[in-house]
Amino acid sequence: MTTIQHWIDGAATSGDSTRTSQVFNPATGAVQADVLLAEASDVDRAVQAATVAFDEWGQSSLSRRTKILFAFRELVNSRQRELAEVITDEHGKVLSDAMGEVQRGLEVVEFACGIPQVLKGDYSDQVSTDVDSYTFRQPLGVVAGITPFNFPVMVPMWMYPIAIATGNTFILKPSERDPSVSMLIAELWAEAGLPTGVFQVVHGDKSAVDAILNHPGIAAVSFVGSTPIASYIHQRGTANGKRVQALGGAKNHAVVLPDADMEFAANHLAAAAFGSAGERCMAISATVTVGPAGDMLLDILDKKAREVRVGPGRNAESDMGPVVTAAARDRIVGLIDSGEREGGEIRVDGRGLVVPGHEEGFFVGPTVIDQVTPQMEVYREEVFGPVLSVLRAKNIDEAISIINANPYGNGTAIFTEHGGAARKFVRGINVGMIGVNVPVPVPMAFHSFGGWKSSIFGDHHVHGAEGVRFYTQAKVVTQRWATDDVTASFDMPTAR
Ligand code: NAD
Numbered sequence: 001m002t003t004i005q006h007w008i009d010g011a012a013t014s015g016d017s018t019r020t021s022q023v024f025n026p027a028t029g030a031v032q033a034d035v036l037l038a039e040a041s042d043v044d045r046a047v048q049a050a051t052v053a054f055d056e057w058g059q060s061s062l063s064r065r066t067k068i069l070f071a072f073r074e075l076v077n078s079r080q081r082e083l084a085e086v087i088t089d090e091h092g093k094v095l096s097d098a099m100g101e102v103q104r105g106l107e108v109v110e111f112a113c114g115i116p117q118v119l120k121g122d123y124s125d126q127v128s129t130d131v132d133s134y135t136f137r138q139p140l141g142v143v144a145g146i147t148p149f150n151f152p153v154m155v156p157m158w159m160y161p162i163a164i165a166t167g168n169t170f171i172l173k174p175s176e177r178d179p180s181v182s183m184l185i186a187e188l189w190a191e192a193g194l195p196t197g198v199f200q201v202v203h204g205d206k207s208a209v210d211a212i213l214n215h216p217g218i219a220a221v222s223f224v225g226s227t228p229i230a231s232y233i234h235q236r237g238t239a240n241g242k243r244v245q246a247l248g249g250a251k252n253h254a255v256v257l258p259d260a261d262m263e264f265a266a267n268h269l270a271a272a273a274f275g276s277a278g279e280r281c282m283a284i285s286a287t288v289t290v291g292p293a294g295d296m297l298l299d300i301l302d303k304k305a306r307e308v309r310v311g312p313g314r315n316a317e318s319d320m321g322p323v324v325t326a327a328a329r330d331r332i333v334g335l336i337d338s339g340e341r342e343g344g345e346i347r348v349d350g351r352g353l354v355v356p357g358h359e360e361g362f363f364v365g366p367t368v369i370d371q372v373t374p375q376m377e378v379y380r381e382e383v384f385g386p387v388l389s390v391l392r393a394k395n396i397d398e399a400i401s402i403i404n405a406n407p408y409g410n411g412t413a414i415f416t417e418h419g420g421a422a423r424k425f426v427r428g429i430n431v432g433m434i435g436v437n438v439p440v441p442v443p444m445a446f447h448s449f450g451g452w453k454s455s456i457f458g459d460h461h462v463h464g465a466e467g468v469r470f471y472t473q474a475k476v477v478t479q480r481w482a483t484d485d486v487t488a489s490f491d492m493p494t495a496r
Pocket of ligand 1: 146147148149150151155173175176204205206209210224225226227229230247248249250252280281384410451455457
């Protein structure tokens with residue numbers, strides 16, 4: 001059995017860790033590795049190495065940083081399939097989806113390759129007689145990222161390319177459920193020429209996370225994961241004086257108006273609800289149909305849901321793979337049961353699905369539940385599985401009210417041909433990322449990603465300009481070189 005180690009100070013190491021956690025292949029249900037769980041002393045070693053590395057990296061030229069970023073970009077690009085295979089074997093998602101995940105992460109690396117342009121400061125000539133002012137931004141120091149299982153390459157890539165490009169050193173604490181790919185990423189950074197200690201990986205559970213949150217040598221923490229943990233990370237991290245961005249869970253709604261192209265909407269909703277087995281923070285898990293749209297949509301959607309080919313992620317014929325663990329499958333099935341008990345109409349039922357040859361795999365089939373209300377548990381909970389709840393609304397105002405009453409505010413989408421209705425929706429909805437006839441509106445790397453309400457704690461979204469701001473702090477310099485005829489004054493300085 002393989003034991004997955006940490007990557008500290010330029011090498012794979014067991015450190016002081018003795019505890020381990022099992023890593024499964026979700027398609028077969030078999031344990032395929034153990035991952036070490038770090039102790040506080042392992043985190044401390046990583047922080048020491050990162051602190052030493054920061055002395056040099058924080059002073060490195062933009063041209064040196066970008067050369068390494070470009071080299072890393074080439075390596076990730078050329079090893080995309082290998083990275084995707086490692087994701088599929090531990091996460092379960094289909095290989096083409098894993099390839100897409102690497103591609104979306106790579107876009108952030110490409111954004112970071114342009115850091116000299118993005119980091120350019122401001123300069124004001126002659127703010128007072130013979131006085132100029134300029135602003136520029138400098139790195140924070142050692143920063144950490146704590147990431148979820150559902151995008152083991154892309155979500156860390158929302159963070160470290162920008163953190164490193166702006167001169168910080170970065171410690172990644174990936175999910176213990178699919179940790180291997182982060183070790184491959186560490187090797188690629190080393191191959192790209194990144195100095196030792198600038199990028200490190202510490203595996204672990206709550207103990208490692210708490211060691212990060214408590215460590216005085218870590219200046220900032222980026223977190224992506226579920227809402228209760230995001231809230232905890234934000235509270236504890238900020239109480240310890242760190243800058244924290246903590247992205248939480250989601251309940252993403254689509255609204256379908258009667259004028260929508262129903263074939264288009266059903267196709268895209270099936271992909272958005274069942275792609276990656278619904279384990280995306282931007283998956284659509286609730287659809288609010290307006291008036292007659294409900295019956296029109298469901299006639300087509302049921303068929304699309306039944307057509308989804310469920311199987312192992314390595315099988316090119318599969319549209320959708322298993323969910324990540326047996327516990328996740330059992331929880332999802334329990335939520336479908338509760339939906340049925342509380343009056344939902346199960347139109348397509350994914351419970352009890354068996355994939356021939358993979359009887360022990362963690363599979364749940366696509367599920368469509370109609371007549372769901374906001375009071376039901378299957379609506380209130382983030383299911384994080386291939387389950388689409390359908391709610392009925394009389395008009396667009398009621399649809400907007402339902403969504404705005406939901407505690408989450410990550411993503412949402414509207415399907416309509418009516419520009420005015422779409423505009424009303426975009427302006428009135430309390431959600432951070434909105435799609436108009438785009439069901440999974442994940443922003444490109446040069447825009448920022450982040451939700452509202454309980455989907456985020458902290459002021460900064462990730463990547464794009466927000467990411468650059470998060471990982472840097474501003475300096476404003478006011479300078480004077482001609483001092484001959486300047487008299488000192490005890491009054492507040494004003495321009496002359
Ligand atoms: P999770 O919250 O269980 O774990 C996330 C990270 O926190 C992991 O690294 C884990 O080791 C750590 N962790 C878990 N329990 C902890 C505890 N008690 N104390 C300290 N640290 C702990 O999330 P997950 O199941 O890995 O991922 C799925 C969740 O992530 C979903 O809720 C999903 O919506 C969310 N997510 C959100 C976004 C977003 O952009 N908002 C993106 C991806 C995933």
